[in-house]
Amino acid sequence: MIPPVSAPDFLVKAGWPGAAIVPLAGDASFRRYFRVLDGGRRAVLMDAPPPHEDPRPFIAIAEHLVADGFAAPRILARDLDEGLVLIEDFGDDRLKEHVDAQPDNEMTVYSRAIDLLVDLHKLPAADLPPYDRAVYRREVGLVTEWYCPAIGLAVDEDAYNCAWDSVLPIVEQSASPIVTVLRDYHAENIMLIDQPEAYGLGLLDFQDALAGHPAYDLVSLLQDARRDVPPEIEAAMLARYKALASPPADFDAAYAVLGAQRNAKIIGIFTRLWKRDGKPRYLAYLPRMWGLLERDLAHPALAPVAEWFATNIPADKRHQALQEFALA
Structure with missing residues (x-):
């Protein structure tokens, strides 16, 4: 380079x-x-x-x-x-490699990352554009724009948009505050640094920040596209966040909706990185992304979106499908 x-x-x-x-x-x-x-x-x-x-x-x-x-x-x-x-320069000690090498420290490091979000969400949002319906729709549309054509599927895009329109009000009408959403708050963008007053965590890759729902960055951290976060860590960190931040009763549903939204978006982005930008290495993450998306779709709040996926992208067209197609 x-x-x-x-x-x-x-x-x-x-x-x-x-x-x-x-x-x-x-x-x-x-x-x-x-x-x-x-x-x-x-x-x-x-x-x-x-x-x-x-x-x-x-x-x-x-x-x-x-x-x-x-x-x-x-x-x-x-x-x-x-x-x-x-x-x-924050050095080379990324959260991802740190906890992969020291799994006994995983709970402690993720707890610090949760505490950082709790305190960030206590503050007024930065002067940023809103994470609104137009952005949500544009992002989830990457699945039908890139993934479906890549595996030769013709799908009902109007029904897809209608399904999302039926579930996004759960986020938009939430009683949760509007906060600064970093949008890529995950293990490859968090550095371990010698600054205890800042949770010992250095933040990177936040230039696409928007003002939106606080559950989004939790999803980004705990349903990480690039590493498997153990289910017990995800559950413990969600419990920690809720104990410290006291979010409203609709928080779990909003977390599921934003999880499905983000994971669908990333499936589309990783496909685009291969097809448009010549970066096939991102295809290796798709099995994880489909697994996360399917788990979110199991939440009752996502029933209309889950039904669309079941009808339009059957199980044999997920997970390994795009990697096999790319290598054919």
Whole structure:
């Protein structure tokens, strides 16, 4: 992975002349990341090239979170025209690898992640667009737009939209407060850091944040697309959240609806990453996603959506179907 040609000049202006630029990671978007090393100093260079990416939402949410006492990366330098941002380096100790290597610590680390959400949800939502019906509909539509054509299924899209329209009011009319929804709050975007006052957790990848229902980030954390969260951990963390946050009685139904919504969206996104962006590695996550989606659909609140899936995407067209199709 080669750094952008403008990176050295950017680093000179930022006060890091001659620093080494080492590939760090990419993600499911056009963003790329590099570690910048200069003697004892290190930082992370985000390459968010326009017009595909705009780093301004990341910067705004990072500064908002820091002001509220959470550990988002401090912004060290920026060049918005080039899409380059130099940010604080939280190291390499991601929650995913940490708990996979130390399963005895899983309950403790996830408890800290829940406590962070509880405190975030006590605060007024940031000045963000709403997570509303239009966004929900657009996201769940990725299943019919990408997954179904990929496996050769012609489905009833109007009935699909009607099914979601019948269950989304459970979320929209909830008595829960409107909060800052980070939207990708999961084990690969949470770093373990030496900042006890910030729960010892560093936050990443929140540039798509919206204002919405508090259950969404719980789903993101506990029904993780990239690792199997043990059912007993999910149950314990939900119980912990409810004990600390005292959500309204409709919370469990909203959690199921948002779980189904998010998991359906991710099935569509991972298919699109393969078909449009040439990233077939995301297909390996689909069996997990279908398992999570089916579990959410079993909730009585999701009955209309569950019926649509049973009619339009039968069991033999789920789980391994897309991987087998891709390899054919």
